[in-house]
Amino acid sequence: MSDPTTAAGLREALWHAVAEGDEYTAVALVQDAAARHVDGETLLLDVIARVQERIGTEWAAGRLTVAQEHAATAINERVVAILAHHPSSARRGAPRGRVTVGCVDGEWHAFPARLVAEVLRLRGWHVDYLGAQTPTPHLVAHLHHTNTDAVLLSGSIPTHLPAAHAAITACRSVGVPVLAGGRAFGIDGRHARTLGVDGWAPDARGAAAALAEGLTRPDPSRGRQAVDDLPHLADQEYTMIVRSRAQLVKQTLADLEDAFPAAREYSEAQRERTAEDLAHIVDFLATALYMDDAGIFTDFLTWTASILEARDVPARSLTIGLDLLAGRLRDFPRTLRLIGEGTTALRDRAAPGAHA
């Protein structure tokens, strides 16, 4: 058995509890550790956060069902909440400034933001935590209500980057600096920088360090707009793809049935699943156009291919979808180039397997 007095042991014990949906044990484990004066930040980041990561990888590998993944995440969230109310989590150090932590509009993965909020609270910050998918108008209204020093914006799924950009621009135009974090912004934070943030942090400790160092307030009189950061948007390809998304999916679905008679035999549910997959591809394509970054599209495709293969679904359907989409998007040079890079990435990825 694992030794629950070390971080690694606690991690193992907590993982088993959440994976089995045993909330009672999970809560008791963390409460005991807190009572033994295990450091709050260690519990949050070296135990709970790592278990949450593992939930994600186990789901991706097909070893957890969606329901199990949701149940495990919900228990982990409870654990964080209970830890926040534990007397051992009283903030340490001198009180610092006030910050706002929230997720990009449309972003449902609130867990990383919640962890950051708790860590900052422990380090003495007054934190306003706005939770998952914060509508940008609410976020801006909140900034007017409170004299906040910075906004920490969390995003996990890259397709929310355009919404993140709107939020970043809005916060900066009221003179509040934005620190971005989360996988959506790229592992090196390059998407965050493209969107004109005032800072980026790879993790909760990095965010705390960046805040401690201080962010410079942006000059609101400069009146920047989205197209100032991303001049390529002037080619309208992003706008066209987003506006014609439904039609594009419909047409591509029809093309698929023309090209593959087997597709005509799909059940209603299968047909809808296929439409959803195509819509997903279009969403990531649009985001890559928005950011002018092919990596967003190719990463999505290779990741999806690995998810499909983990569930014994051939990834070839992705390439077929790309070919059909390209046929519909002949007039969009930047889009075609991205689709071409997507096809190449899928082929290069498949190549080693072919030799095996």
Next chain:
Amino acid sequence: MGCARRVPADLNASPGPTTGPGLRSAPGAGDAGAPVGETWRHAPYPVLVADRRGVLTGLNEAARQYLPRAARGDRLRDLAPSWLAEAHHRLAEARSPGGGDVPAGHLGDRFFEAHPTPAGDGRVVWWLIDRTDALQAETALHSARTRSEMLSGIASTLLSTLNVPRCMEVTASLAAQHLAEGAVLIAPPQGRRHQLTYAARGTGAVQVTQQVDTRSVPGLAEALQGFPPVPARWLNPDDIPDWLIPEGFTGPVGSVIVTPLPGHGVPAGALVLLRSGTEKAFTEGEEAFARLFAARAGAALSAARLYAEQSAITATLMRELLPPKLGSVHGVEYAGNYRAATDQERIGGDFYDVHPGSDPSRETLVVLGDVAGKGLDAAVLTGKIRNTLQALLPLADDHQRVLSLLNGALLSSHQTRFATLVLASVRRGDEGVHLRLTSGGHLPPLIIRADGTVEEAPTHGTLVGALPQVRARTIETVLAPGEICLLYTDGITEARGGPLGEELFGEERLRRALAGCAGMPAEAVVEHVQMLAFQWLRSGGHDDMAVVAIGAARSGGPPTVAGAKDGMNL
């Protein structure tokens, strides 16, 4: 001017054969061999003639006005301003005059441009053109432009925030940056204390709230009452008390401006600008500019105050209308989520409540409903319905009766809207969670069984607030551990979008999704349903969406701490 006569006679007396190399290639030197004529004497501009060595050989009447003591044989560098002597020297030395600027500078109190014309004998005729008025106009234009750029920058910076403390920080910082070395904004008193915002050039703004004697600063008490500002020259810097000096402000105070920040009828505060003794004192122009700045800042600050007051009122009124936070009650898990139709609002026509039973043996009443329409008007009616239902709690044993009484109350009020709702009475027993469910014209609750079957609770009834009589059928069921009963509004099933753009999310899709939710905690189910409906939506609008899940906690251990997630509002 009497000596003007004797100069011209000698001018042509010494036609020097040698010519400076630079003069040959000088612009306009096409007639470089030509002798210096006589006509220049009558030119309306000052004209000076000097030879290669910089010795003055002539000047006209107009030039003499500015150089009354000049005489032939004087050296330029002794009699003329240095800018002109140097320009002559450069021209005489250089192979070319250089492509640089036209030499220009002051002569007496006027400003001249000097244009050279080389003569054939190596002498140079300097034509001086008076540019004083043009220069003044250019300077005035430049400073007006700088000032208006500064004002527009200041205005947009001030307008960017509607937060009062932030607006005060911005005002003090801008003042310290553009108008003075130190600035202090004194807000109108709150009781006996003032909020003070200090800024010194190059440092951030600092805020403190404290009791201060505003009468100790000349003109300050008056400014806070909205009297016209006291002219800066009447203020004695020595009278400035220490509490008014921002941290980081160096040296003794040299000059002071105290100006009111005009607000909406009442002053928004007062601004004190400080310069140290080493800087020059405030000019009248700067004082006027400071008043202009104060007007902009006062307007911005008043707008921020108005917004703060309005949003405080809204927040107070809205508190009662916001959905409650749910948690665990008497061994049963409750979770709820709500999203209003518009992003700008937090409230709308959907509502839910959980009224815990007085002890675990008594039923807890759960209500979820939907008022026709959306936005504030609908939200106000949800408030009335929620209050009425709370008053009817003692009668909750009989759902039919509760609905009838609510119906009567809605019919007798002035509003014309109707509502649909679901009532659920919940009690934890030995073998599971007992439910009594009644729909008043609302979508029937869905029950997720442990094996993934999704059942529709067969309750139905008429909506409330429309017809004189309501009828409804109450059904009973039991949730085994891990099973969930889901109450939801039609905002979920009528979400329009999906991959093909225009489809409704629909009950069928919801049931399919719920089938995969067997065994999830109530919170996770609620979040999952909200997420699916939201992801289904395309950018078009949506209706209010509310979801409540009632869950029989899974076996193992005592029930979790009530309201563990964020504390309950019960």
